Amino acid sequence: MKTGNDTLREIEVLIRARYPIIYILSWEEQRVLHWLMQVAKKRNKRLFEWSFSTGILEGGVPPSPQRIRSSTTKDPINALDEVIGQVEPAIYVFKDLHPFLTRNNFAVIRKLKDAANHIKDSYKTLIMVSPTLEIPPELEKDMTVVDFPLPEAEDFSNLLDRILAEVKDQPNVIIDIPPPAREQMLKAALGLTLNEAENVFAKTLVNDSRLTEQDIATIFAEKRQIIRKSGLLDYYDVDVEFGQVGGLDSLKEWLRTRALAFTDRAREYGLPNPKGVLLLGVQGCGKSLSAKAVSSLWKMPLLRLDMGRMFGSLVGSSEENIRQALRTAESIAPVILWLDEIDKALAGTRSSGSSDSGTTARVFGTFLTWLSEKKSPVFVIATANDISNLPPELLRKGRFDEIFFVDLPADNERPEIFAVHLRAHQRDPANFDLDLLAETSAGFSGAEIEEAVISGLFDAFAEDIEVTTRHIEKALRETVPLSKTMEVEIDRLRGWAEGRARPASSRETIVVERRRKIEI
Numbered sequence: 319m320k321t322g323n324d325t326l327r328e329i330e331v332l333i334r335a336r337y338p339i340i341y342i343l344s345w346e347e348q349r350v351l352h353w354l355m356q357v358a359k360k361r362n363k364r365l366f367e368w369s370f371s372t373g374i375l376e377g378g379v380p381p382s383p384q385r386i387r388s389s390t391t392k393d394p395i396n397a398l399d400e401v402i403g404q405v406e407p408a409i410y411v412f413k414d415l416h417p418f419l420t421r422n423n424f425a426v427i428r429k430l431k432d433a434a435n436h437i438k439d440s441y442k443t444l445i446m447v448s449p450t451l452e453i454p455p456e457l458e459k460d461m462t463v464v465d466f467p468l469p470e471a472e473d474f475s476n477l478l479d480r481i482l483a484e485v486k487d488q489p490n491v492i493i494d495i496p497p498p499a500r501e502q503m504l505k506a507a508l509g510l511t512l513n514e515a516e517n518v519f520a521k522t523l524v525n526d527s528r529l530t531e532q533d534i535a536t537i538f539a540e541k542r543q544i545i546r547k548s549g550l551l552d553y554y555d556v557d558v559e560f561g562q563v564g565g566l567d568s569l570k571e572w573l574r575t576r577a578l579a580f581t582d583r584a585r586e587y588g589l590p591n592p593k594g595v596l597l598l599g600v601q602g603c604g605k606s607l608s609a610k611a612v613s614s615l616w617k618m619p620l621l622r623l624d625m626g627r628m629f630g631s632l633v634g635s636s637e638e639n640i641r642q643a644l645r646t647a648e649s650i651a652p653v654i655l656w657l658d659e660i661d662k663a664l665a666g667t668r669s670s671g672s673s674d675s676g677t678t679a680r681v682f683g684t685f686l687t688w689l690s691e692k693k694s695p696v697f698v699i700a701t702a703n704d705i706s707n708l709p710p711e712l713l714r715k716g717r718f719d720e721i722f723f724v725d726l727p728a729d730n731e732r733p734e735i736f737a738v739h740l741r742a743h744q745r746d747p748a749n750f751d752l753d754l755l756a757e758t759s760a761g762f763s764g765a766e767i768e769e770a771v772i773s774g775l776f777d778a779f780a781e782d783i784e785v786t787t788r789h790i791e792k793a794l795r796e797t798v799p800l801s802k803t804m805e806v807e808i809d810r811l812r813g814w815a816e817g818r819a820r821p822a823s824s825r826e827t828i829v830v831e832r833r834r835k836i837e838i
C-alpha cells in the first residue's frame with residue numbers, strides 16, 4: 319500500500335525532475351501543506367500558498383492579523399504572473415485553482431500553460447491541491463496527478479494524543495482505553511480524513527464525557543456514514559456463512575487456500591497479496607453469494623463499489639470518484655472490494671467516444687491500471703453474467719488471479735443446494751429425498767432451487783401440514799427454469815469459458831434432457 323512517505327518521496331522526485339505542474343488530489347489541504355513544507359525545507363526552497371481569498375502568501379506562516387494579504391494576486395492571472403516573475407527556487411501551492419480551469423476560463427488556462435513552459439527552465443514548481451480532478455485538455459501534457467493517501471493509523475494516533483492532552487485536566491472526563499482497544503480505535507478510523515476523525519473522536523467524547531472501548535462501535539458507525547456519503551462505496555453487512563454456498567468446490571478450495579493470504583505471516587513467507595477474481599457465469603448460480611461468503615471466510619470487511627453510480631455520475635467527475643473510492647478502499651485494507659455485475663456497468667465502454675466522450679472508458683482505464691499495479695491488500699471480487707459487454711482488457715492475464723466460470727449446478731451439487739436452503743428454513747435435509755429433488759431440478763439454478771423450496775413451504779403451510787419432498791417436487795415441476803428460456807445464451811457463455819476460464823466446480827454439469835422419441 320502506498321504510504322504517506324511513498325507519496326512524499328514521489329512528489330519530491332517530481333519536483334527534482336522539474337515536472338512543471340503537480341496536481342495533488344486531496345480533501346486535506348492542511349495535511350498536504352504540512353508535507354510539502356517538509357519537502358521545501360529539504361530541497362532548500364521557499365514555499366508560497368495561493369488561494370482565491372488570500373492571494374499569494376508565504377507558506378507555513380500561522381494566520382495572524384499582521385499577515386500581509388496580497389490583494390492583487392488574488393486574481394489567478396496576476397498570481398501566475400508573479401510565479402513567472404519570481405527568481406528564487408520556490409514551490410507554489412495553489413489551493414482550489416480548479417474552478418478557474420473550466421471551459422470558459424481560457425485566459426487562466428493559457429496563463430497556466432505559459433507558466434508551465436516557463437517553469438521547466440527554472441527551479442520553481444507549481445502544485446495544485448484540489449479535492450476533484452479537473453484538467454482541461456490544453457494542460458493534460460503539463461500536469462502530473464498524484465493521489466494523496468488518507469491518514470494512517472499513526473496519524474490518528476498523534477491526533478488522539480493531542481485530543482487526550484487537551485481534555486486530560488477536565489475533572490469529569492473519563493478516558494479508559496487500554497492499548498488493544500486503542501489500536502482497534504485507530505484502525506476503525508482508517509478511511510477517514512484527519513478532520514473527519516477529529517470530529518468523530520470529539521463527538522464520542524462530548525456525548526458522554528467518556529472515551530472507552532465502547533466507542534469503537536460509534537467510530538465504525540460514523541465511518542460507515544462518511545463512506546456512504548462519499549457516494550460509490552458501501553460497507554456491506556454480510557450475513558452469509560461460507561457453508562451456505564452449495565457446490566462450487568473448486569472455487570471454494572481456491573478461496574480456502576488463500577484464507578490467510580493477507581496476514582503478515584504470508585508476507586514474511588514471500589507471498590504476494592492476491593489481486594482478485596472474476597466470477598463469470600450463469601445468473602442465479604451463486605456468484606454474488608460467494609462474494610459475500612468470502613468476507614465471512616476471510617474475516618475481512620466487504621466494500622461494495624456501486625458500478626452504476628461509478629459510470630452514471632456526472633461526466634467529468636467520475637474519474638475523480640473512482641480514484642477516491644480506490645483510495646478509501648486502500649486505506650481500510652485489508653478489505654474485499656466487490657464489483658457486482660461489472661458487465662452491466664461496462665456496457666458503455668465498447669461504444670465509448672460517442673455517448674459520453676470517452677468518460678466511461680477513461681474511468682474504466684483508471685480502474686484497470688489500478689488493478690494491475692495494485693500491491694495493497696485489497697482483494698477484488700468482480701462478477702459478471704455476460705461476456706459480450708466485457709472489454710478484452712479486463713480479461714487479459716495479470717488483471718485477476720483467476721477467472722472462474724460458474725455454471726448451472728451439477729447433478730451432485732444440487733442435493734447440497736437443497737440441503738442449504740432446507741436448513742435455512744429450519745428443516746432437516748435428512749427428512750427429504752434429496753436425490754429425487756436433484757433429479758427433478760436438472761437445469762435449475764441455485765436461485766430457482768431456493769425459490770422452489772420456499773414455494774413448497776408456502777403450499778404446505780396453506781395445507782396446514784409439514785412440508786415434504788412432494789411439495790417441493792411439485793413446485794419444481796411448475797417452474798420453467800431460465801436455462802430453458804436462455805439456452806442459447808448459456809451455451810454461448812459455456813463455449814466462451816471453455817479453455818479461458820477455470821470451472822468453479824470440478825464436476826461436469828450434465829443437463830439431463832428428456833426428449834420424447836416420436837415414431838412416425
Ligand SMILES: Nc1ncnc2c1ncn2[C@@H]1O[C@H](COP(=O)(O)OP(=O)(O)O)[C@@H](O)[C@H]1O
Pocket residue numbers: 562563564565566600601602603604605606607608701727735738763764765766768
Ligand atoms: N450455489 C448455491 N448455493 C446455495 N444457494 C445458492 C447457490 N446459488 C444461488 N443460490 C441462491 O440464489 C440466490 C441468488 O444467487 P446469486 O449468488 O445472487 O446469483 P448470481 O450468480 O446471479 O450472483 C442466493 O442468494 C442463494 O440464496
Ligand SMILES: [Mg+2]
Pocket residue numbers: 602605606607658659701
Ligand atoms: Mg449476482
